[in-house]
Amino acid sequence: MRRCWLAFLLALATAFAGVPAASAQGGWAARAEEHPEVATETDVAIPMSDGIVLRGDVQRPADADGNPVEGRFPVLVTITAYNKAVLYRAGAGVMGDPGYFVKRGYVQVNVDARGTGSSGGSWAAFSERENTDAGEVVEWAASAERPWSSGSVGMHGPSYMGISQLFAAANRPTGLKAVFPQVPAADTYRDVVASGGALDVGFIPLWLGLVTGTGLIPPAYGPAEPDNALQMYLSRVQGATGFTAPLLLSATLGLDSAFDGPFYAERSPINVVDRIDVPTFLVGGEYDLFQRGTPMLFDRLRERGVPTKMIFGPWDHLQASTGAGVEDAGHGSLQELQLRWFDHHVRGVPDPALDSDIPPLTWHEIGSGEWHRAQDWIDEQRATTFQLSGTSLPGAPGQLVADDAEPGRSIVAPVPVSGLCTRSANQWTAGLPNAAGLGKLCADNRWNDLSGAVFETEPVAEPLRMRGPINAHLNVSTPTGNGMLSVSVSSVSPTGEVDRLTGGWQVLSHRALDESRSRYLDGQLIQPHHPFTMDAQNLLRPGQIAPIDVEVFPTGAVIPTGHKLRIAVQAYDVPHLLPTVRDLPAALSPLTIHTSPEQPSLLTLPTIPATR
Known part of the structure; x- marks a missing residue:
């Protein structure tokens, strides 16, 4: 029994330690x-x-x-x-x-x-x-x-x-x-x-x-x-x-x-x-x-x-x-x-x-x-913003457009298993599913996206490259005044596979924005900074529509020609995040994403110009 316990600890420790890889290298050579x-x-x-x-x-x-x-x-x-x-x-x-x-x-x-x-x-x-x-x-x-x-x-x-x-x-x-x-x-x-x-x-x-x-x-x-x-x-x-x-x-x-x-x-x-x-x-x-x-x-x-x-x-x-x-x-x-x-x-x-x-x-x-x-993490990029447009329905995504967004309201149901079979699940358990050979089972995010609201572009005519943090600015309402937005940004292939590039999360009551510590590119917000302190909490009134900036974690990626850029929004990301006991009742209600010229919902990316 003690030997099994020690083996388990060794396996866990491997996940948080490091086994340096060895390989040959051209040019400079390691000393003997x-x-x-x-x-x-x-x-x-x-x-x-x-x-x-x-x-x-x-x-x-x-x-x-x-x-x-x-x-x-x-x-x-x-x-x-x-x-x-x-x-x-x-x-x-x-x-x-x-x-x-x-x-x-x-x-x-x-x-x-x-x-x-x-x-x-x-x-x-x-x-x-x-x-x-x-x-x-x-x-x-x-x-x-x-x-x-x-x-x-x-x-x-x-x-x-x-x-x-x-x-x-x-x-x-x-x-x-x-x-x-x-x-x-x-x-x-x-x-x-x-x-x-x-x-x-x-x-x-x-x-x-x-x-x-x-x-x-x-x-x-x-x-x-x-x-x-x-x-x-x-x-x-x-x-x-x-x-x-x-x-x-x-x-x-x-x-x-x-x-x-x-x-x-x-x-x-x-x-x-x-x-x-x-x-x-x-x-x-x-x-x-x-x-x-x-x-x-x-x-x-x-x-x-x-x-x-x-x-x-x-x-x-x-x-x-x-x-x-x-x-x-x-x-x-x-x-x-x-x-x-x-x-x-x-x-x-x-x-x-x-x-x-x-x-x-x-x-x-x-x-x-x-x-x-x-040379730097942010140097050549430009801010590129897409508007969420229309209404997302199961199997019928809304649109991501450059301008002239259509009004719409999209319901995000509280599905407590959202995120369970995704790349996020592997990421936030430190890669243990991948190490066990299970990661590929959940590489396609399309099935998880069915549990939320989805918006995507038309197939892009030329590669859309990005590097850095992303902001999802969403106008949201909920009958309970609180809840969580789980956002994923993905690439959709011509045959429908969804490659989750990165994700971000935001509890509605923590929406207060510290502009002095937020990051902007070309005057556009790309990395919001929220205080997350007890005194900065602010519940929505039932039915109130409020803008929520979701910090989507940085990535380096390309949407290849013929693929679509997608944003999907869920109310959970399991096994990564759960509400506290105090917030749990509010997390059981649906969220509504609003899209209109008066209450725009936006996705802003740090894109790399094609002429680079």
Whole structure:
């Protein structure tokens, strides 16, 4: 039974860790190994400034007999909440072979975050104290007191490990030279916890359970230090009862944790990104949990002139975390990219072709499968707006037109299974259905679209290309005063298959718009920013028609010649989002979308001119 439980945790951890892919690369070539073996010291004590001791595994270059090589080396640090014993020491290692870097002259330090794995303290994800820890771990690794450290440090890892890098970099620790975060969040509330103001029930409970479960695996030092082992288990109980359980209960009931505020601000890298000044290489996914946030980090770093690169590919969270397919971008495998980045910025190896070989932005275009290069996330695009026109009926979509929209009213019924068999379901369970071979069963969105209102263009005469965030401005009414809009933007093939490109969500009572933090292109809104605070809520009056701006998460895609651009609107997106207990009664009523010149409903895209 214990073996089965451990296997389950390993499978879950794989979804939130990374297995670097290996591939050949033309042009620049990765260095060969310099050392034949790796020497590992487990559960090394790393004291924090408040007296809590974290634990890290230190992996050093070794000779053929496994003895550590004398000398000082650049250091790579990874901080995880998923138990380093699971990620690195169980079986072949969920994180792949860290010896790739160690055998090429780096020391790898893998650290359990406070209150997880073998580390002391109580877990409170990305709290101010944990974020301080991240900087202190880097300074510990860079210290001259470490006989194996050159004082030059880099960081790498996906998801939680990527977010930790950003908070560490924002602390500006001595010795940190570069970071390589894969699929990091920017704004934890909007990116994943409560997209559009509705609760994520697909990923967040799974993630909290993963951290709690891996924390119960006994540490390697337990038999030798029984008092420490007992203290660790007590801290895990405290973390579950003092952080995880109250957080879930408060959010489910619609209390403080269901709203944005200081708790989520403290845990959002976008609020500290302006303190990051080390070279940063980002990897993002077009179907990732942090599809919204990773490009925002890229934008902010680029605006400040920080050396920054991003690869944005056709991956869900598991795929982007593992690096599977990164080589398709044309710059080498994930590990090759990391080695090149760290060799230059951490080890100090001259690489005059780095910037010419790898542009700031390399992005994949859904619909063509092509890879493109650009300088910035938003640079050449123009705002293109379509009007929703007429009435959508089952099997008879309304229209998307450039102008002269026909009046209409389209009913969106509350269908609690909407979203169940879609690409959204795979995305918001971190890619686990794809990993199990089930993703292709729900690749065609046409059946799900029957549960809502649909509007589409005529077949386009030339490719319609887009890159960036999208805004759906919908005039809506409902008899209960609340509910949720779930919007998908898709490409419809000449034979009727519907390829869901991206999606967005918005609770009606959270429709207040902060224009100062919203994004505009050519004077048109493309990325609305809603406060999502308790005091900003505003229920509609029964029957009141109100404009609702829905932030549709960014994508890079093309509607090919002969295909149609489609917007579909549902009232649910299961298993991704559900209303709080307080909002549930209102979510059981239908919504009405209004289309008319006086009350227009619009879709605004950041399109790329054909002349580019």
